Amino acid sequence: MIELKKDLYWVGIKDWELKKFHGDEFSTPSGSSYNSYLVKGREKTVLVDTCWGPFKEEFIHHLETHLGLDKIDALICQHSESDHSGAMTSLLERRPDLPVYCTAKGKQMLMAQYHKEWNFVTVKTGDTLDLGGYTLQFVEAPMLHWPDTMFTYIQGMAVLLPNDAFGQHYAFGPMFADEADPCLLWKEAITYYANIVAPYAKMVRAKIDQLKKMNLPIEMICPSHGLIWRDDPMQIVEKYYEWAGPYKENQVAILYDTMWHESKAMAEALARGITRTGMVAKVINAAKNDETFMLTEAFRSAGILVGSPTINNGISHAMAALMEGLKHLKLQGKKGAAFGSCGWSGEAPALLQKHLEEANVEIAGGPFKAIHMPYEDQIAELENFGEAFAKGLISAE
Numbered sequence: 383m384i385e386l387k388k389d390l391y392w393v394g395i396k397d398w399e400l401k402k403f404h405g406d407e408f409s410t411p412s413g414s415s416y417n418s419y420l421v422k423g424r425e426k427t428v429l430v431d432t433c434w435g436p437f438k439e440e441f442i443h444h445l446e447t448h449l450g451l452d453k454i455d456a457l458i459c460q461h462s463e464s465d466h467s468g469a470m471t472s473l474l475e476r477r478p479d480l481p482v483y484c485t486a487k488g489k490q491m492l493m494a495q496y497h498k499e500w501n502f503v504t505v506k507t508g509d510t511l512d513l514g515g516y517t518l519q520f521v522e523a524p525m526l527h528w529p530d531t532m533f534t535y536i537q538g539m540a541v542l543l544p545n546d547a548f549g550q551h552y553a554f555g556p557m558f559a560d561e562a563d564p565c566l567l568w569k570e571a572i573t574y575y576a577n578i579v580a581p582y583a584k585m586v587r588a589k590i591d592q593l594k595k596m597n598l599p600i601e602m603i604c605p606s607h608g609l610i611w612r613d614d615p616m617q618i619v620e621k622y623y624e625w626a627g628p629y630k631e632n633q634v635a636i637l638y639d640t641m642w643h644e645s646k647a648m649a650e651a652l653a654r655g656i657t658r659t660g661m662v663a664k665v666i667n668a669a670k671n672d673e674t675f676m677l678t679e680a681f682r683s684a685g686i687l688v689g690s691p692t693i694n695n696g697i698s699h700a701m702a703a704l705m706e707g708l709k710h711l712k713l714q715g716k717k718g719a720a721f722g723s724c725g726w727s728g729e730a731p732a733l734l735q736k737h738l739e740e741a742n743v744e745i746a747g748g749p750f751k752a753i754h755m756p757y758e759d760q761i762a763e764l765e766n767f768g769e770a771f772a773k774g775l776i777s778a779e
């Protein structure tokens with residue numbers, strides 16, 4: 383148990399070894415944590431969220447040793463996903479009487495996952511639970527990032543527990559964000575946002591607007607993954623608001639695959655043109671890089687250029703997977719174009735352009751096709767397009 387402030391304790395799990403999350407969908411090079419919190423009021427002690435199933439016995443043993451399971455008066459399940467609910471089966475086997483506070487959707491989703499009729503108490507926005515000295519105030523937050531999600535605000539402590547929102551997959555270092563390596567912290571925070579939260583950007587902005595209208599004093603934000611925001615906690619809220627808009631940095635992501643360095647030559651020509659303007663070109667081979675990293679780079683970019691050789695009338699496997707991921711992000715305000723080499727039929731650039739359109743990327747030119755290795759005049763055309771494309775992005779800022 384780690385005391386975060388008077389009567390608030392972290393009782394979670396640090397998963398240093400985690401390298402993939404959501405099955406194998408999401409890379410987590412910095413590990414993650416399953417943050418669980420204990421709030422001690424004068425009359426009631428409540429546990430907020432648990433941890434992923436593989437750690438459930440360690441989690442329960444720790445609570446039993448340092449507190450005693452009989453001392454817990456209620457469990458707050460803010461979100462039913464298994465990384466936060468996985469220890470509920472063990473806990474509730476030992477304490478079947480324990481009230482489980484969750485949203486109506488949370489109850490439905492917990493029952494669908496665990497097939498148990500626990501002692502559910504469903505809550506909605508505005509409902510409260512008096513602990514004696516502190517009061518929990520529940521705020522439903524559907525689609526941040528599941529329909530069941532809710533936030534919990536601790537009145538009398540000025541602490542917001544927003545579950546997955548404002549988190550990072552970051553196990554390293556201390557408990558608080560202000561004690562962490564800021565480069566790594568913000569890299570993990572934007573990676574987490576881009577890959578998990580970005581598809582629900584409209585709900586992010588609406589929820590932040592709602593929270594601001596509620597005018598709650600917030601001294602600490604304790605997410606369910608990663609480090610806790612203590613110093614200027616609203617900084618992550620403001621960042622989320624910015625990321626939830628048409629967010630862009632001064633860069634273009636060139637995401638491509640290549641068989642015989644022909645599409646690669648096209649990617650490099652585009653990059654040369656872009657860098658003439660001072661804009662950053664990130665040239666990333668989709669078959670050799672991590673998808674979570676590439677999707678984050680796409681999210682950060684003002685422009686996205688995608689390339690693939692034509693293979694059996696289609697695009698490469700790596701680009702097909704990446705384009706599927708790109709569509710999930712619900713991108714806003716991005717411009718792009720497609721390119722690729724071929725031996726004869728040359729469908730890939732047009733197919734990629736269609737994928738870009740489906741990913742909500744505005745097409746700014748192309749598609750560009752080369753039969754095998756591009757000639758010098760084609761290279762010059764690509765360089766010139768890269769330059770004009772980047773200038774267009776800069777002038778749109």
Ligand code: FEO
Pocket residue numbers: 461463464465466527528546606607
């Ligand atoms: Fe961290 Fe949506 O679970």
